[in-house]
Amino acid sequence: MATMKSVQTGGVGRIEVVDVERPVPGPKDVLLKIRAGGICGTDVTFLHMGGMPARAHLGGDLVPIALGHEPAGEVVEAGADVTGLEVGDRVVVNPQDAPTGIIGCGGRHGALSEYLLIENAEVGRSVAVIPDTVPFEVASLNEPMAVSRHAVNRSEAGPDDKVVVFGAGPIGLGAAIWLKLRGVRHVVVVDVIPARLEKALAVGADAVINSAEEDVTARLTQLHGQSANALGQPRPGTDVFIDAAGAPAVFNTVVANAQWHARLVMVAVQKKGEIDLGGMLRSELTLVASQGYPSEIFEVTPELVEHHERFAKLISHRVPFADVHRAFELALTPGAAEKVVVTFDA
Structure with a gap:
């Protein structure tokens, strides 16, 4: 069984980097190698909570959450029925489109992982392709x-x-x-x-x-x-x-x-x-x-691409995945950082 490393909540104010099974794409899915992922205030909220209350637990027990919903990555596998996407395509993701729950917000998958499964992958609905002129860390600002x-x-x-x-x-x-x-x-x-x-x-x-x-x-x-x-x-x-x-x-x-x-x-x-x-x-x-982005998730992508140097100024810290604990320490410390993006090796 192939495994990968993934970030999840590890109790109040803590994360854990765990080894989990690497997803295998079905005929309609693609597998992304994550190249960058932002840390959001929502991630910080989950850490303050120590997880998410499980619906199945009447006592309100907390369960770990796979974190990360601001990814940019590269297609490394594509199912036989997938159209419009090829291995090597660089993409940004709509985390709310996942049928198994919102990516990084209580769903099965989190984007602060070495790989991310995009179920029922469809260009313009679950992903958008970006050119190689845009650094992955800037592309991760799409969400x-x-x-x-x-x-x-x-x-x-x-x-x-x-x-x-x-x-x-x-x-x-x-x-x-x-x-x-x-x-x-x-x-x-x-x-x-x-x-x-x-x-x-x-x-x-x-x-x-x-x-x-x-x-x-x-x-x-x-x-x-x-x-x-x-x-x-x-x-x-x-x-x-x-x-x-x-x-x-x-x-x-x-x-x-x-x-x-x-x-x-x-x-x-x-x-x-x-x-x-x-x-x-x-x-x-x-x-x-104003809640989320009912229609804007890929509306923004062309202008993010066009003005990527301007948007790049929003990133205050680029932290390698190997040092992801420090990335979350920055995000958890008020005033220490503006936008922290975790980067992954190619």
Whole structure:
């Protein structure tokens, strides 16, 4: 039996690298050799939990999860019935298309493994082919950039809009890139970490605000002009807010600064907190939730390819699979890393 190494949860705050059986593709499947895989906030959440509650256990026992849902890899085997894919093709993956469960999120397979089985492989549905001009570690950003793209799509931001993105992590910075690529007039990124704000400017944000040191209201008014809410109270002229941070303080800041008919897109997982419904009413603030990527997973791929050098700036750490424990230590330490990508030998 051929085996491979795979990363799974190993208890609270820990991973384990285990030897598991290497998958064998069926007639409709392909086998990928993984060449790069990103670590996501969802992976960190699973580690904080120590696994995932098993449905079969009424007592709520935790079971290990095979981790990794941001892969880029190379086809090394293809089933006889597979069309449109050949050995040697470089691909990115739709982790939500796996019939045995979402890859890396409770499904049978995890992408932080030496090999990954793509069941019922179909170009444009489960995988997309990428050219060899794009480094695998940049290609692995396809999945999180689809999350960012969906948030921007949900915002309906247009060329004349003035937009603020809270949170300069990968999702927030990805949103800033997509906003500028679609020609949005002015994009501000807000965070509390200076290095992240520098990165925001490097990827194309028009301005940044350090909310730990600056008055957000005054700075937004300076950047976006003065407007008003439904009662005529002064507010910055910001049209769209995107929350990629998930902190209650962000929601409160948006409500306090929303002009009449402003929009707030909530893409970050929200922490518990009170909502000022009266403040929302006074601005007739539209709250839009953004979850995953219903149609964006491969919508983003051509532009990721075209602008891969710009997206490459989002990666702060490239860590070899042999040192994957260090990769997760970085991801688990607040402020230590922006985007960690695990790389695999050819």
